[in-house]
Amino acid sequence: MNILWVLAHPDSRSLTAALHREGIAELTAAGHHVEVSDLYAMKWNPVVDAGDYGSGRDERLLVGPASRQALEDGTLSPDIRAEQDKLDRADLVVLQFPLWWFGMPAILKGWVDRVFIKGYAYSLPDPERPGRSLRYGTGGLAGKRALAVVTVGGAPEGYEPRGIDGALEHLLFPLLHGTFFYTGMAPLPPVAIYNANHMSDQDYKAAAAELRARLRDADKAEPIPYRTQNGGDYDNRMILRPDVATDRTGLDAHVQVRSPVG
């Protein structure tokens, strides 16, 4: 497998960075090829602006159309193109980050904002459905798997289905469903390391072992079975049909229920 590992932590002495090195060692030993985008080390610019697209200052910036035009014209900023080239080569995309305010650090959010542009990651016309775009299960990044690896300061109880912080898969829904799945990638269940500010050596060993095991399994693990846009579960207005997910509410309604095994 080719892997793109995107890392977002300001300190190479952090828990996040230590786990990153464990992950690279595991994947490399298994014969995979890994490219790394260490966003802090790269001094990645996370801020979308007209300069990304070579757009003139006298025309109003419509981010979607301007980015698509720049992609077609070859005027996209070279730092964005370089990340798209890495994505193009990847079978698995890993985003690793500390959970800040229940989401990605700004430097990583801005990697998504700037790299996943219209006409590249999304808004590709569906040849079978005129007027529709490929998304939610298919799109510009179809065929790739995606894994979020998250360190969390809080205790795991807070992130249980009835924990005060909200279930992690709900908090990360904008990333797992709205970004990975939206662009056609297959989102794996995230790897979460809790109590990240209070780890003993033993805790660290357990976290590293869990991460390594999840990476060993990443090419065959079952993705989160979100419902696809064109699978028949949504009506023409893109609302779940009344006979679908009758026993589920909220964000969980967008996950297919798997039949019990055996």
Next chain:
Amino acid sequence: MNILWVLAHPDSRSLTAALHREGIAELTAAGHHVEVSDLYAMKWNPVVDAGDYGSGRDERLLVGPASRQALEDGTLSPDIRAEQDKLDRADLVVLQFPLWWFGMPAILKGWVDRVFIKGYAYSLPDPERPGRSLRYGTGGLAGKRALAVVTVGGAPEGYEPRGIDGALEHLLFPLLHGTFFYTGMAPLPPVAIYNANHMSDQDYKAAAAELRARLRDADKAEPIPYRTQNGGDYDNRMILRPDVATDRTGLDAHVQVRSPVG
């Protein structure tokens, strides 16, 4: 009222910026005092790093402790202090942004990441509960109201309770519950303007009127009634007690059900 309005759009000719001017006009005419943080115009730096805290390069960066220490020592970066001063003066905080990848643009996420630091916005000791911090309903920003004003490219159906994109209040849960409510602010239901890329003049007038009406009402509107940490709904592990929200699952379980009026 004193209002801090934080704006995150790269173009002053955008729909977002036009609605921003409508909002300022409405609030000013009503006699309120408004301060604006126009993040793009300010060239706001959204990236947390050791330089924020005046920390030495030879010590490992632990973001929480380092930021709290810098706050105590007065070595916090002046741009962060300036935003905290604006927050301190505000009765209402408005965050206005286009929804990018179902969340805030990086420049705004990094405003939260850098400004809402430990010891200022959160992790203040609870005098009544030794070993506990003030959060979820109380905290460093208690007494303020908070309003998200969001422009959304997609159609509103996608954001209905069973729409394919997920309900907007679920997608924004990390901001409304995990940031506003976590730090003690009272989160108002967000103002959402859909189909933002395809607006007629009439659509624009309707959107501006809705925003103005919501702002007129902002000092007395009912906040989203999230359950407070110390209100008795959560057990010691911070999990909802079994007899609470028995009829609700997912993120909605953290919202109190209001009794019918009359």
